[in-house]
Amino acid sequence: IQFAGIVETEVSSPPNFTAYANYFPPRISGTQYNASLKYFKKILQSLEFNNCAFHCELKLNRNKPFLIEIACRPPGGRILEGYKLAYGIDFMEALLDLWLGNTVSLEKKQSRYINQSGIFSEKRGELKSIRGIGKLKKMQGMHEITRVLNAGDEIITYPNTPVPVYYFSVEASSIQELENKIKLIKQTVI
Secondary structure, three states, rough: OOOOOOOOEEEEOOOOOEEEEEOEEEEEEEHHHHHHHHHHHHHOOOOOOOOOEEEEEEEEOEEEEEEEEEOOOOOOOOHHHHHHHOOOOOOOHHHHHEEEEEEEOOOOOOEEEEEEEEEOOOOOOEOOOOOHHHOOOOOOOOEEEEEEEOOOOOEEOOOOOOOEEEEEEEEEOHHHHHHHHHHHHHHHHH
């Protein structure tokens, strides 16, 4: 078993739990990290997964992990890209090696702080305007900042599947620098 790491995913409040941000590495305590890893290994051993990629989603409640999902596939969404940016781990290359019977290594080649965020509106309606994205494209550490909706587009939210107004992926050399960049991005895009 090779363990690549833990990703912290921020979700909106109940009942919707929309996943809107990923942090690499997670902003959790050592106690939470170790409890999650121990719980995950217990689940994995009982399921006897072998020769496959897998991911496990847990919810932490008072430092105690609870299983949400476990699957014999790599994680979805932009998480694979996040692992590559944060740690230099190429999951698809590793998966191909696994299928071909080659040696697989999920060893970290680098260590960066990454945040991937979709910015959603909680109110339905029409997007009147969006400004500031162009100013941020050259920000140091900005991997991507993309307008998902344009002026005049319908803002889609629950009960339908929500669509973000914009998305960004940014990196930093520390968690404090990362938090400062996220704050600047959210203040700049109007």
